[in-house]
Amino acid sequence: MNGPVIHDAHSLPVDDNVNPYAFSVDLDGQWFLQKGKMIAYFGQISFHGIGHGPLDRLIRSSFHSPLHAADWVVAEGRGRMLLADRSFDVNSYDLEEGNLTVRSGNLLAYQPTLALKQSIIPGFVTLIGTGKFVAASNGPVVFVEPPIRVDPQALVGWADCPAPCHHYDHGYMRGVLGGVRMFTGLGGTSGEEHQFEFVGAGTVLLQSSEQLMAEQPTGAPPDEAGVPSGGTPSTHGNQPSVPRLPGQLGDLQRRFGL
Structure with missing residues (x-):
């Protein structure tokens, strides 16, 4: 009886799928990464917040979506990085001097040779240029x-x-x-x-589904048994903290089916 395939830093695929639900990025430099989509990594990799690190020049050229800045980081270093999103289908796509508009919640990561811009369509962002990006979907893409x-x-x-x-x-x-x-x-x-x-x-x-991938708030671990520091965002007194603007816009978008 065949057992599970056990990977190490050298056997993981190079910029390819490990299985339909996980993707291996061969990082040698920088990638833009949506928070909560990295499940593990090998090597020496650091993560810098958008607007809070030493990478202002890179961000000026490759990230132009202030509504989503709190949801993204820059992964920098060398190693293999595993990406996944709640067991949804994950795939990579290549753009060559093109432009592609995608649901912001479906986009997991992209190379900095691409520029991300805020779409005029609520809930979507646009990638422009040449490079690779990774996105998730609820079922295979048609x-x-x-x-x-x-x-x-x-x-x-x-x-x-x-x-x-x-x-x-x-x-x-x-x-x-x-x-x-x-x-x-x-x-x-x-x-x-x-x-x-x-x-x-x-x-x-x-x-291949009419079920949208539900948006997940970033920055707070889920309130589940076994999760260190799990819980809901902090509150002040009896008043809950005010949700950030993208979340409010996301609720409006889902209400109108956008």
């Missing part, structure tokens, strides 16, 4: 070409094509309840009533 209409919950991102517009089913638009939901977000919508419409040239990335 690549399709426009023109196409997609369920907002299944959308991972799009490359080298115009931003999508909203499309609402005609019957949904005529219904009073549909109108209330469209303008308030109350009650939610399904992909059969509301879609994102893509036109023009390019590629659209879809996950």
